[in-house]
Amino acid sequence: MAQYTRVSGSVGLITLQSPPVNALSAAVRQGIVDLMQRALSEPEVKSVVICGQNGIFCGGADIKEFGGQMSGPPLIPMIHAIEAASKPVVAAIEGIALGGGLELALGCHYRIAHSKARVGLPEVTLGLLPGAGGSQRLPRLIGVPAALDLITTGRHVTAAEALKFGLVDQITDHNTVNVAVKFAQRVADQPLDARRISTHPCLCPSDVAVLFEEVMQRVRRTARGAIAPIACVQAVRAAATLPYNQGMERERELMATLFTSGQARALQYFFFAQRAVGRWSMPSGARWDTSKPRPVHKAAVIGLGTMGRGITVALAQAGFSVVAVETQEKQLMEAKQAISGMLERGAKRRGVAPALDKINYGRNIQSVADVDLVIEAVFEDMALKKKVFQQLSAVCKPSTFLCSNTSGLDIDQLACQTRNPELVVGMHFFAPAHVMKLLEVVYGPKSSPLAVATAMQLGKKIGKVSVAVGNCRGFVGNRMLKPYLEQALFLLEEGATPEFVDQVLEEFGFAMGVFRMSDLSGLDVGWKVRLADGLAMPDPTMGQPTRLRQGRRYSPLGDLLCEQGRFGQKTGRGWYQYDKPGSQVAKPDPWLHSFLDEYRARHALVAHRIDHQEVLERCLYSMINEGFRILEDGIAAGPEDIDVIYVFGYSWPRHRGGPMFYAATVGLNKVLERLEHYYQAHPDVPSLQPCHLLRKLVASGSPPIQKWREVIKKVRSQL
Numbered sequence: 001m002a003q004y005t006r007v008s009g010s011v012g013l014i015t016l017q018s019p020p021v022n023a024l025s026a027a028v029r030q031g032i033v034d035l036m037q038r039a040l041s042e043p044e045v046k047s048v049v050i051c052g053q054n055g056i057f058c059g060g061a062d063i064k065e066f067g068g069q070m071s072g073p074p075l076i077p078m079i080h081a082i083e084a085a086s087k088p089v090v091a092a093i094e095g096i097a098l099g100g101g102l103e104l105a106l107g108c109h110y111r112i113a114h115s116k117a118r119v120g121l122p123e124v125t126l127g128l129l130p131g132a133g134g135s136q137r138l139p140r141l142i143g144v145p146a147a148l149d150l151i152t153t154g155r156h157v158t159a160a161e162a163l164k165f166g167l168v169d170q171i172t173d174h175n176t177v178n179v180a181v182k183f184a185q186r187v188a189d190q191p192l193d194a195r196r197i198s199t200h201p202c203l204c205p206s207d208v209a210v211l212f213e214e215v216m217q218r219v220r221r222t223a224r225g226a227i228a229p230i231a232c233v234q235a236v237r238a239a240a241t242l243p244y245n246q247g248m249e250r251e252r253e254l255m256a257t258l259f260t261s262g263q264a265r266a267l268q269y270f271f272f273a274q275r276a277v278g279r280w281s282m283p284s285g286a287r288w289d290t291s292k293p294r295p296v297h298k299a300a301v302i303g304l305g306t307m308g309r310g311i312t313v314a315l316a317q318a319g320f321s322v323v324a325v326e327t328q329e330k331q332l333m334e335a336k337q338a339i340s341g342m343l344e345r346g347a348k349r350r351g352v353a354p355a356l357d358k359i360n361y362g363r364n365i366q367s368v369a370d371v372d373l374v375i376e377a378v379f380e381d382m383a384l385k386k387k388v389f390q391q392l393s394a395v396c397k398p399s400t401f402l403c404s405n406t407s408g409l410d411i412d413q414l415a416c417q418t419r420n421p422e423l424v425v426g427m428h429f430f431a432p433a434h435v436m437k438l439l440e441v442v443y444g445p446k447s448s449p450l451a452v453a454t455a456m457q458l459g460k461k462i463g464k465v466s467v468a469v470g471n472c473r474g475f476v477g478n479r480m481l482k483p484y485l486e487q488a489l490f491l492l493e494e495g496a497t498p499e500f501v502d503q504v505l506e507e508f509g510f511a512m513g514v515f516r517m518s519d520l521s522g523l524d525v526g527w528k529v530r531l532a533d534g535l536a537m538p539d540p541t542m543g544q545p546t547r548l549r550q551g552r553r554y555s556p557l558g559d560l561l562c563e564q565g566r567f568g569q570k571t572g573r574g575w576y577q578y579d580k581p582g583s584q585v586a587k588p589d590p591w592l593h594s595f596l597d598e599y600r601a602r603h604a605l606v607a608h609r610i611d612h613q614e615v616l617e618r619c620l621y622s623m624i625n626e627g628f629r630i631l632e633d634g635i636a637a638g639p640e641d642i643d644v645i646y647v648f649g650y651s652w653p654r655h656r657g658g659p660m661f662y663a664a665t666v667g668l669n670k671v672l673e674r675l676e677h678y679y680q681a682h683p684d685v686p687s688l689q690p691c692h693l694l695r696k697l698v699a700s701g702s703p704p705i706q707k708w709r710e711v712i713k714k715v716r717s718q719l
């Protein structure tokens with residue numbers, strides 16, 4: 001909807017009214033069309049201002065409408081009509097002008113922005129391009145290089161940057177609408193021809209062909225199979241090389257392809273999934289909207305290894321006072337230096353002062369006595385963590401929240417070491433902790449909603465996407481990783497190479513295949529866990545490792561590599577070879593290939609040809625099957641939680657929506673059928689056995705992912 005008022009006698013003010021972000025829904029578009037006509041027909045009105053209510057100009061097209069039948073006046077003719085209007089139209093931009101919102105502003109003859117406003121064309125992040133003339137008008141206004149940057153990255157720019165580009169005409173610290181109204185009065189009788197951006201020539205540098213080539217190459221390299229960034233370049237190229245009308249036709253063609261693509265559906269699902277995870281709930285019925293967090297002013301980090309350092313940086317950068325504790329003097333000194341360096345580099349990038357004074361370093365755990373929340377980040381060892389929790393419980397004030405940065409250990413066991421187990425939660429950060437967006441907030445059986453709400457809010461304040469999950473081995477992310485890694489090893493045993501498996505997964509869109517990722521994280525990490533679990537033990541009776549552990553198929557390949565000191569990148573050898581320890585360029589290793597041949601011969605395994613489909617199905621479907629088990633067990637509240645964890649924590653390609661959305665795209669019956677097929681071939685691999693929830697969903701007619709929660713609820717209530 002939109003509202004019309006006449007201000008200062010001669011200015012027609014159109015206010016978009018569609019909370020929360022004044023998206024251009026059918027009703028809003030209809031309102032704009034009607035009210036523009038009214039403003040143009042009233043003789044007293046000499047100029048028009050368009051603004052949005054509640055200090056927000058417009059968040060763009062209404063993404064919720066994309067899934068259904070579009071109705072109401074279309075955006076493109078609406079914007080053309082504004083541009084063609086006989087009276088000057090001024091956009092008063094407060095808050096945001098994004099996507100269709102900025103395209104609307106580009107159709108206006110002038111743009112006035114508040115100094116705190118942000119503008120951008122983020123359509124690419126939704127699998128689209130600026131399809132209401134944005135790809136054609138923006139390069140005409142700010143030039144091809146800047147337009148290419150904004151449109152292919154979707155980044156938001158500040159009002160100051162927008163002014164520098166010439167994207168807005170003026171910025172103000174005052175009431176933007178008042179300033180725009182005065183401006184509109186001043187320009188009421190100015191000629192408009194030169195203000196219609198569609199009539200401008202497109203500003204191209206002399207080497208524009210080279211620029212397009214370079215940008216296209218960069219986009220192809222980084223897109224990981226996403227098609228929208230490529231279409232964005234093609235649309236801007238049309239602006240640079242074709243007359244406006246033909247460019248618009250090209251924009252329409254490209255948009256039509258994107259609009260109906262699976263990638264756009266996946267990215268739009270993911271947009272809403274990111275927001276859905278904030279509305280967390282626990283099996284007890286506690287929820288985000290009924291659980292109030294307690295403010296945290298001062299936090300502590302215990303253990304300043306790689307993770308502790310990153311967490312300290314994230315907290316300090318967000319303005320928290322931090323007590324950083326490391327018991328060993330040498331490690332403390334090293335950590336202090338490393339943390340200061342990280343803060344200084346970050347501050348330089350962001351053009352702010354480094355938050356060095358936010359941190360107090362100490363060797364004594366007593367120094368955390370007065371903090372509101374502690375994040376323990378010592379080595380991943382249960383006995384050690386238990387000891388630290390006992391000490392914390394004795395030292396801290398009774399109301400202090402005690403959190404563990406564990407990647408999979410039992411939160412309940414830690415809670416049991418404390419006086420107030422209800423204040424204990426897991427906070428699973430991902431390395432590097434000051435960079436990675438994901439935080440798993442893990443509640444145990446005793447964790448209170450207060451503790452979960454506080455950890456979730458802290459996560460938000462330090463810029464993380466936080467997902468609340470239940471307590472189980474590996475939580476959500478690492479629990480699902482286990483069958484994925486396991487299948488990758490089985491594929492090697494059966495004839496594949498690390499290069500082939502990685503190539504298939506990277507073509508699918510992962511930033512790194514499973515073996516390159518393992519080399520980067522360090523093969524010794526998992527090895528230590530398997531040793532502690534009694535899995536990575538050579539069978540003494542056979543004199544060599546067997547392929548069966550605890551009654552199920554087991555591949556000792558990773559253990560054998562570790563026994564040779566091949567821990568991955570850090571030792572210069574792993575699944576690949578590297579020029580030197582620490583180098584990142586993975587090269588196929590002939591030693592590894594001979595090792596695999598010998599291993600297969602030793603175990604009488606006959607290598608067979610493994611194709612692309614088998615790699616994808618076995619690695620991904622086993623992981624997805626575990627995802628369904630997690631939903632069944634109530635460890636994650638809904639598929640969105642899993643998908644957000646996988647995209648932000650495990651480099652799952654965003655344009656595929658996440659593993660659970662991918663399963664829905666493939667078809668649940670197909671996933672079930674292929675799992676049954678593989679389980680029949682490998683009955684000693686329980687992770688391939690289709691789980692009950694998957695069967696139930698298929699039996700319920702494979703409802704759309706938005707309806708899964710209903711089936712999950714039924715399945716859980718039957719357990």
Ligand SMILES: CC(C)(COP(=O)(O)OP(=O)(O)OC[C@H]1O[C@@H](n2cnc3c(N)ncnc32)[C@H](O)[C@@H]1OP(=O)(O)O)[C@@H](O)C(=O)NCCC(=O)NCCSC(=O)C[C@@H](O)CCCCCCCCCCCCC(=O)O
Binds near residue numbers: 060062063096128255
């Ligand atoms: C705006 C934000 C920056 C605000 O962030 P903040 O953190 O403050 O708040 P939230 O993110 O939590 O959001 C609050 C709330 O609002 C919902 N929301 C936000 N934006 C939108 C939106 N645009 N639409 C709907 N809902 C929105 C959000 O979901 C939250 O609600 P929830 O209940 O989920 O908690 C931030 O929200 C943000 O970044 N928003 C997205 C901004 C954006 O990406 N905008 C671009 C939208 S796409 C667009 O504009 C497309 C246009 O270029 C062109 C459209 C032309 C269409 C033409 C169709 C042609 C079809 C051709 C088909 C041809 C087929 C054939 O030929 O056959």
